[in-house]
Amino acid sequence: MQPSTLDRVVERPTIATVVRPALPAITLYVFFQLLAFGVLWLLSWKAGVSPGRFVGAFDGNWYLSVAEHGYNQAVTVGPDGLPGENSLVFFPLSPALIALLGLVAIPPLPAALTVSLLAGCAAAWGLFVLGRDLAGPRVGLLMAVLWSIGPGSAALHMAYSESLLVALVAWALVAVSRRQWPLAGVLTIFTGLTRASGGALVAAVGIAAIVAIVRRQDGWRPWLGGLLAPLGLLGYLGYVALRTGRPDGWFWLQGGWQMHFDFGSFTWIQVREGLTSNESSWITVTALFVVVAVALQIWAWCTRLPLPWQIYSTLTVIIALCSSNYFQSRARFLLPAFVLTVPLALLLAKLPNRALAVVLPAGALVSAWYGAFLMAIVHLNP
Template sequence: MPQSTLDVTVERSSPFRTAVRQALPAVGLYLLFQVVSFGLLWLMSWKADVSPGRFVDDFDASWFLSVAQHGYDQQVVAGADGAPGENSLVFFPLYPGLVAILTLFGIPALPAGLVVSVLAGCAAAWGLFVLGRDFASPRVGLLMAVLWSVGPGSAALHLAYSEAVLVALVAWALVAVARRQWVLAGALALFAGLTRASAGALVAAVGVAALVAVFQRRDGWRPWLGGLLAPLGLLGYLAYVGIRTGRADGWFWLQNAWQMHFDFGQFTWEQVKEGLTVDRASWITVTALIVLVAVALQLWTWATRLPLPWQVYGTLTVVIALCSSNYFQSRARFLLPAFVLTVPLALALAKLPNRVLAVLLPSAAVLSGWYGAYLMTIAHLAP
């Protein structure tokens, strides 16, 4: 190969290699803390005389894996009172679709689901690092990725759940918005809308950012296209479920099988009061404290100068997480996509010396891993 060609090849590959090298600590710590968390799940499962595999593919994971293997093959059934039965249509298609692709290569559904979760988590940690680096510094980016990976709901990141895929898409969509790559941002929001209903927060964030660009007459037609692409995944799947159920509100109606609906935070507030005042299950108290910390962090983000799309996404994600009417123990997992809550904390922790962080972050990983494992193995609840 001529020397000139070699020089061009090195020059072209260098930015990517540099980006990978910079993100490696964030991705590496993410993987390390997931190993710690899964190790705690394995240990507590062993002490409870139950295989950890019993929990890895249980709860929501069993529904996702069923869709990956069989598609949406259930008939929509309503009881005599008109209430729906539990149906896999509630679970959005992107995550099980990715799992199904891996099964085409002979990988069983459960290992395929875990591979998708792990790889998506790595992509999410990388995206969060880039967000924080570009906003403040590489140290802040690293801390954002690590704080997200050790959050109280992070047990979902090593289960066959879709949170890791959602956060990866959200993080890189916000990177694209910051770089004014409107078509890419809209496309990523479209795919996020095929992952979870809470992606509506990202759709709103991309839409607001695109509108600002349009009003400021920046970037021509691109923000128009990005803003129009963003809601298509979410709206498309809701329309599909509407057709399957014969109801315009089909997806929301099916949620009633799990007693889930938007209640403006009434259920959460009642559970928080109970957790702080009534001597009942300890997990209720722990979850109540997590909710209060999340609210405090949300107020802190409002007092921090963050990009408008971040504020829109973070606020709406917290509202969605705290205003559903069931599964109080899952509030930490519902809050996991609200990684904007980590930004003011990362800015504060970035001022601490490494020796202090070397104690704080692993301790947080152990506490978080214990909490997730406790819910599954002792309390027998979905994380």
């Protein structure tokens, strides 16, 4: 006798069944990071240095210092009136996770690389879900892969916070698309504790919540999500303001790195120099990446995408291109703008697998060479 409908046991999805569709994206993410590290090893060997010198260097040193010692630096001012370099510029979530792994006796650098790896896998999963919900699993897979091999992807296998930022942003946008407003708000709080550019997500979630409120959707939930969203970013900026005794404390401390918002004038000068100079250099390559990013942003505007995606992408690109120093890091600053991969993913999804098997590894090698060249040969922060 067949059991009635009421007698049937409804199987709840397990973590394995939920993750399984994203496993190809996660696997390719890990593969391309290993490939990129192999390229870094080769160029480091050619330069006569160890690749281990770079994975925890540059900004990674600051994150590791905060993880081990907290924000223990005094705020100092030089004779020129500018502040000295200070760890307060680096947001606390990534160092906190590194310190958390330290509680189980994992040394700081391996802990930082573990955080980067796991966060990167979570980001690839989130990007797959976003792309799948937008245009199918093939587009989701390509979004995750294209992001993982982007020109700034060297940061994904270093002690940096980009992978953590993108993981939180991707899943926050998934929550917005599913109208899970409290979850979106909580994820945005953590994003605001990861990097200052998390402000782009605060704006995206906030505007999406306002639209839902105006349309009288979902009752009190968008109110809660919208109100929660800025708390992480405002909380840390407030903490730095108290430490420095200035309401603009965090932005003032950026002056220690000669960093400020300049409406893109520095980037424009560098792009013009890179594209008109008689001698090619890393500046030329970086200038080409910037031009491509701007073109992709325009292409994204012409693509039918959810409003929160467009807001987040536009603000992230503006933040990345309108800072006044470290031109070589523009590709890394643009890495969180994963929405730029959507037009390319939609285009490449039409190609057969045999073509993608050539195009994607080739792109990964070019990107890996660029990041490794900056570190091992030019000795610059990627």
